Amino acid sequence: MTLAPFLAACRRQPADHVPVWFMRQAGRALPEYRAARHQGSILDSIRDPELAAEITLQPVRRYGVDAAVLFSDIVVPVEAIGFGVDIKPGVGPVVEQPFAGAADLARLRPLEPEADIPYVIETIRLLSRELTVPLIGFAGAPFTLASYLVEGGPSRDHVRTKALMWQQPDLWAALLDRLADLAIATLRAQVGAGAQAVQLFDSWVGTLSPEDYARQAMPASKKVLDGVADLGVPRIHFGVGTGELLGLMAQAGADVVGVDWRVPLDQARARLGPDFAVQGNLDPVSVLAGWDVARQRADRIVAQGGGRGHIFNLGHGVLPDTDPGVLTALVDHLHAAGKVE
């Protein structure tokens, strides 16, 4: 039996075709998602295994992508242990009482997956019966999750987060360590239930200098990636604006490094060396600019940095106004190019 193209690319092996999936493929842009999901919080839909499985499957059916990504959110584990987080439409995660001091560490107890996130495990079990492509599980990296907990929501400048990090390095380390443990427990539960790869989302870590990253964010991410190494599934490590951090993100324990559109894929590969696969890196806006723009840019990416060990993806999530037809056309077009030798 040959390996699925997605898993083959993760392992830098030849593949039947360029594997493609899209971050945030489940949700947002799909009319069938908007029709299916609960009217309340996204978290309500995530807590409903039948629905979450259906939403996870929708883009696989619609686009013919080479991997499914669990319909969930990086705040699910902290919400599940009672930290008080919701996801507001058009805003993102919002925290009722942000993390402000040592006393708040007690609010971050260990995750007991069977008791705290049974719906995630059940969703994956349902999916395992249905899916014809590998399922990617995921967790938020400690830095990015900490930034939501400390800021209380999305932030441009990450002022409070960095202030805590620099002014109270021990408390910061303790916070990230707890978040690392949550991520490990989450990913282990997902893989235990059937996920065949994991992605660690450190979406906002590009705001850090390499020195700060190496000293105050990477150790906790490394703990997470090391903490799932024995499971034998590919580990994808992703961030945005991380051109200066790619080498460190690889060293943290990744098998695949996510690259955004700011770094040409051949340069990313040169920075990483031959031991890592890469994932990316189409600017999500180019999909909104129509098929001609998207196709030309996709072809350019494959020409520049394709080949073995390349998983085609966007450089960040699917944008809300994306035309699903362009994503379908993109998958068909990339698949039509044939084998990756």
Next chain:
Amino acid sequence: MTLAPFLAACRRQPADHVPVWFMRQAGRALPEYRAARHQGSILDSIRDPELAAEITLQPVRRYGVDAAVLFSDIVVPVEAIGFGVDIKPGVGPVVEQPFAGAADLARLRPLEPEADIPYVIETIRLLSRELTVPLIGFAGAPFTLASYLVEGGPSRDHVRTKALMWQQPDLWAALLDRLADLAIATLRAQVGAGAQAVQLFDSWVGTLSPEDYARQAMPASKKVLDGVADLGVPRIHFGVGTGELLGLMAQAGADVVGVDWRVPLDQARARLGPDFAVQGNLDPVSVLAGWDVARQRADRIVAQGGGRGHIFNLGHGVLPDTDPGVLTALVDHLHAAGKVE
């Protein structure tokens, strides 16, 4: 007569001390600014030469910085020719009728500085009599200004901007060409009135890949920088998240390249080579994290990338909640280190 430290550093010559100034030093964080400025739009304060000169002088008095930066805004020229822009507190520039097609080009007529922005010229004339340090004039780079005009305001993803750029490259080029002409006229008027250096702000260009930058943003920025080369004043070229673009931004015609905190200054210098000075690159958040954090990080920057041809600055503008006392202490501390040989 020895050259002022700021101008000496721009020319990569020895200086009496490390020159320091702060982007957005005029305004925001200063109580004397909040006391002095008009209650209406910031544009009203900019249009009042006595007041704009006073606000420009405030940080020179308060902090003892080595350069003054004109109290103005990058949207001033487009507003002055009637494009319909205001600056909303807590939001930024907001455009009544965004640029949407070829017909809007006619709304971008050439700038006649004496008629359109007499208040800017008058402000600089007033400042020339008072200032003991060089005055930096500035303009918005065509890409960043275009992004405000096309999006209608600040944007995270620059969806409309990139779509226009990729879908209608001729119209995009025509738009950027008009904005380049506006920037040239603005900067020439500022220097004619007494500005001793200019900075081209391309704050949001870090959202582009190097290929897109080289093809669809750099030519217009190069036109601006070339268009003021004969004036003989140092040209600073600044952007955020531009690690992948630094070499191109230098080639565009800069004497000094602005570097944000994501790229260590020694690496920035290595990428640029010996023919360019650098400006930066303290994370503005570190100033909010208190004196100890700010001092340690400033020392690290000087140790890593200081010396001839370094102008100390933040990596982006002063943040609103900054304690002015920390900025003063920073200037004193950096000056106390003595000569740059």
